[in-house]
Amino acid sequence: MKELRIATRQSALAMWQAEDLQTKLQNLYPNIIITLVPMVSRGDQILDVALSKVGGKGLFTKELEVAMLENQADIAMHCIKDLPMYFPESLDLYTITESEDPTDAFVSNKYDHFDQLPQGAIVGTSSLRRQSQILAKRPDLKIEFLRGNVGTRLGKLDDGQYDAIILATAGLIRLELQERIKHKLDTHMCLPAAGQGALGIECRIADTEIHKLLAPLHHVDTAIRVYAERALIKHLEGGCQVPIAGYAQIENGKISMEARVAEVDGSVVYIEKAQSDLTDSYEQNVIIAEKMGKDLAIKLVEQGADAILEKLKADL
Structure with missing residues (x-):
């Protein structure tokens, strides 16, 4: 192989991720020319409507996948949390790189901590997962729609449109904007999205x-965690913009996971947890992880999570 072409969205964060991949591959294979194929996805163009109403996560991947299918690119780098559960017939996810911090970040120009927000403060996010968990803790807050790339969202905050906004910690770190993070939301309060912080x-x-x-470049522990989290989403049939959270951790030879489904207004939050021993076999651990995600989904449905998700689908 003489050249390897990386399809990427043109947002600052996507370009950072693609350029980081380009550098790592170039260091591994100095005799191969590694090039970028930047493009604009439909998800980057539609910024005034919730993704769930215009096609979901596939809006961020379709153009990149078409480029690979038409041999205009060879690979594509994605944020795992933006990936649909199913891929086109001739494409698949082959590598999951080491995860960055998966938490959500509290960003504000007025307040140093979420707990300092006054009654009725305006918080910006387009994530129903974040909204539902924030309102479960603080039903007095006003959640307002916020989409766009990281720079656009920060610009709207700086313009005074919000008292605070919630962003993925990983994106801010990767763009060297750590100074904008007032603090990281505790996972007990705001459990991350499935795959948040990981790239594939x-x-x-x-x-x-x-x-x-x-x-x-494949990171085994991150991959095992991601397979558990994506199995949860798959078996809940959760597309984009649903109030589902899934967070797996590996420690001392065990995988543990927490999963949540909540009413959008935070009035009901269903929670399930599980833990299992891992083995010395990667393939077996993937099976264990995916079973954990599926089992947690089943338990959430038994609690009543399916009613929440079906109601949301009916509203689309």
């Missing part, structure tokens, strides 16, 4: 040579 590389199933090139 999609490519053609037939390109086995590329699979081998990507293998050194």
Whole structure:
């Protein structure tokens, strides 16, 4: 192989992620030319409507996938939390890189901590997951719609449109905007989205040579956690913009996971937790992780989570 082409969205964060991947691959394979293929996704163009109402997560991946299917690019780097559960027939997710901090970040120019927000303060987010968990703790707050790339969202905060906004910690760290983080929301208060902080590389199933090139970048522990979290979403049939949270951790040879489904107004929050021993086999651990995610989804449905999700689907 003489050249490897990386499809990427043109947002600052997506470009950072693609350029970081480009550097890592170039260091591994100095004799291969690693190039970027920037493009604008429909999700980047539609900024005034919730994603759930215009096509969901696939809006961020479709153009990149078409580029691979039409041989205009070889691989694509994605935020795992933005990935749909299913891929086009000839494409798949082959590499999951080491995760950055998966938490949500409290960002404000007025207040140093979430607990300092006064009654009726305006908080910006377009995530129903964040909204539902924030309102469960503080039903007095006013949640207002906020979309756009990281720079756009920070600009709206700086213009005084919000008292605070909630962003992914990982994105701010990657863009070297850590100074904007007042504090990271405790996962007990705001459990992360499935796959938050992790990045994945999609490519053609037939390109086995590329699979081998990507293998050194695959991070085993992150992948096992991501498979657990995505299994939860898959079995709850949760698309984009649903109030589902899933967070898995690996420690001392065990995987533990917490999952939540909540009413959008925070009036009801269903919670399930699980823990399991891991083995020395990566393949077996993936099976264990995916079973954990599925089992938690089943338990949430038994509590009543399916009624919440079905009601949301009916409203779309």
